[in-house]
Amino acid sequence: MGVFLDQFLNQTVLAKYTPLILKGAGVTVILSIMIVLAGIALGALLACLRAYRIKPLSFLIVVFADVMRALPPLVLILLVYFGLPNLGVVLSSFTVLFLVLSLVLAAFAEEIVWAGITSTPKGQWEAARSTGLGFTQTLGFVVLPQAVRMVIPPLTNRAIAITKMTALGMVIGVPDILGQATTAQSFSANASPLTLAAVAYIVIFLPLVIASRWLEQRFTQKGH
Amino acid sequence: MSARTINGGPPSTATLSVRALHKSFGSIEVLKGIDLHLQRSEMVFVLGPSGSGKSTMLRCCNLLEEPDSGAILIEGDKLTGPGVNLNKMRQRIGMVFQSFNLYPHLTALGNVMLALRRVLKMSRDQAEAVAMTALDDVGLSNRAGHYPSQLSGGQQQRVAIARALALKPTVMLFDEPTSALDPELVGDVLDVMRDVKEKGMTMLVVSHEMKFARDAADRVVFMDGGVIVEQGPPEQIFGAPTQDRTRAFLSRFNG
Numbered sequence: 001m002g003v004f005l006d007q008f009l010n011q012t013v014l015a016k017y018t019p020l021i022l023k024g025a026g027v028t029v030i031l032s033i034m035i036v037l038a039g040i041a042l043g044a045l046l047a048c049l050r051a052y053r054i055k056p057l058s059f060l061i062v063v064f065a066d067v068m069r070a071l072p073p074l075v076l077i078l079l080v081y082f083g084l085p086n087l088g089v090v091l092s093s094f095t096v097l098f099l100v101l102s103l104v105l106a107a108f109a110e111e112i113v114w115a116g117i118t119s120t121p122k123g124q125w126e127a128a129r130s131t132g133l134g135f136t137q138t139l140g141f142v143v144l145p146q147a148v149r150m151v152i153p154p155l156t157n158r159a160i161a162i163t164k165m166t167a168l169g170m171v172i173g174v175p176d177i178l179g180q181a182t183t184a185q186s187f188s189a190n191a192s193p194l195t196l197a198a199v200a201y202i203v204i205f206l207p208l209v210i211a212s213r214w215l216e217q218r219f220t221q222k223g224h
Numbered sequence: 225m226s227a228r229t230i231n232g233g234p235p236s237t238a239t240l241s242v243r244a245l246h247k248s249f250g251s252i253e254v255l256k257g258i259d260l261h262l263q264r265s266e267m268v269f270v271l272g273p274s275g276s277g278k279s280t281m282l283r284c285c286n287l288l289e290e291p292d293s294g295a296i297l298i299e300g301d302k303l304t305g306p307g308v309n310l311n312k313m314r315q316r317i318g319m320v321f322q323s324f325n326l327y328p329h330l331t332a333l334g335n336v337m338l339a340l341r342r343v344l345k346m347s348r349d350q351a352e353a354v355a356m357t358a359l360d361d362v363g364l365s366n367r368a369g370h371y372p373s374q375l376s377g378g379q380q381q382r383v384a385i386a387r388a389l390a391l392k393p394t395v396m397l398f399d400e401p402t403s404a405l406d407p408e409l410v411g412d413v414l415d416v417m418r419d420v421k422e423k424g425m426t427m428l429v430v431s432h433e434m435k436f437a438r439d440a441a442d443r444v445v446f447m448d449g450g451v452i453v454e455q456g457p458p459e460q461i462f463g464a465p466t467q468d469r470t471r472a473f474l475s476r477f478n479g
Contacts, residue, residue, distance in 0.1 A: 121325075123321060123323055123325035124327065126288050126319075126321065127319075127321060127325035127326075127384075127387075128338075128339075129314065130286055130288065130314060130319040130388075131314065131315070131318075131339035131387065131388065131391060132311045132314040132315040132339055132343040132391065133311070133338070133342060133343055134311050137342050137343075141338060141342060142327055145329045146328065
């Protein structure tokens with residue numbers, strides 16, 4: 001028991017590295033917010049573009065979404081971080097992580113929002129067009145609001161899953177929670193910073209998981 | 225006397241003209257040359273067995289279905305052809321659907337206001353005033369804040385009528401407006417349609433409400449197999465149809 005406490009909950013180590021983990025938590029939160037905003041916005045935009053059914057454009061969107069969903073995000077992260085400098089493009093590890101995870105979330109969000117758009121009844125389009133609304137207006141004011149309501153639960157779940165992957169930033173040196181914790185762990189030769197990291201992740205993500213459950217219930221009850 | 229000569233008057237003065245309309249779905253020709261002209265304030269009922277093409281004909285009138293050939297004219301202005309602003313033309317053609325098609329994420333008021341705001345570019349206050357008047361006309365101003373899911377089928381259909389009427393269309397199309405309703409809710413919708421007619425609206429109605437057609441229609445058109453078989457005043461069509469197909473169809477309803 002003493003060994004366990006010393007290894008995972010060492011008071012001295014905890015006290016020393018808490019500020020660092022908190023700093024890392026700040027980075028994780030900021031990154032997560034940026035990824036969710038950019039990823040969902042881009043995904044919704046792509047789904048809307050696909051609604052115009054311009055064949056070459058739709059094809060490109062589908063290829064993008066499928067490739068991004070097929071590749072393990074870690075592969076993409078390494079590829080961009082270590083590959084792009086050879087082409088003369090040097091991005092910070094923070095930027096690489098943001099870009100890659102935003103694109104991955106966008107790919108999933110595109111598929112989810114697209115499913116919402118296609119499951120909106122045809123009669124909604126017809127009613128709107130019959131009143132003189134254009135295609136884009138119908139999409140924006142009638143179809144998209146319904147589609148988004150329909151897909152909020154899967155979208156929330158996916159957003160949580162992707163933002164948790166910010167922990168992958170550790171491998172390219174992003175100073176997020178896990179990045180800070182692993183650094184602290186190697187300096188202190190003690191696992192307590194990792195315990196702190198786990199606690200920090202739970203503090204950040206558990207409320208989101210609970211919120212997504214609440215959203216899911218709310219939007220299934222309404223049953224539009 | 226051919227059926228065509230009793231089409232009310234020459235096409236140029238008609239409020240809604242359907243000329244030589246053809247439409248096929250794949251290899252099936254659904255409309256085989258329809259000519260129909262509605263005069264101002266006329267209410268024309270279209271009857272016919274399912275598959276006769278009557279709904280397709282109606283949906284061609286605002287180009288929800290694209291005709292293969294022929295023309296649709298509103299007060300002499302063509303709906304088809306190059307250079308036509310379809311969205312502008314559609315403001316002149318109101319449509320009411322069998323399944324109401326209200327926007328579920330908007331209140332009754334929001335449903336009526338949307339096109340006023342986004343198509344006619346009215347201010348919020350102006351659109352709200354017009355929409356409230358339209359809801360009042362169908363007896364539902366007290367339900368303005370309700371969502372479609374909180375309204376009965378009959379109320380939803382009346383909101384849908386208000387949504388179309390608020391744009392002050394030249395002609396109104398009704399595609400089986402009471403077919404999806406419980407019997408006890410049909411009367412309210414028919415009463416509203418009667419009001420609309422009394423205010424002088426030009427109306428083209430596809431429906432199986434025979435009694436209403438007999439009471440309220442100015443003219444009844446019987447379609448079968450993609451053509452107009454017979455048309456005339458309701459007392460003639462219901463009382464003394466000249467065509468066998470019309471008689472056979474009507475006997476199924478009366479018998």
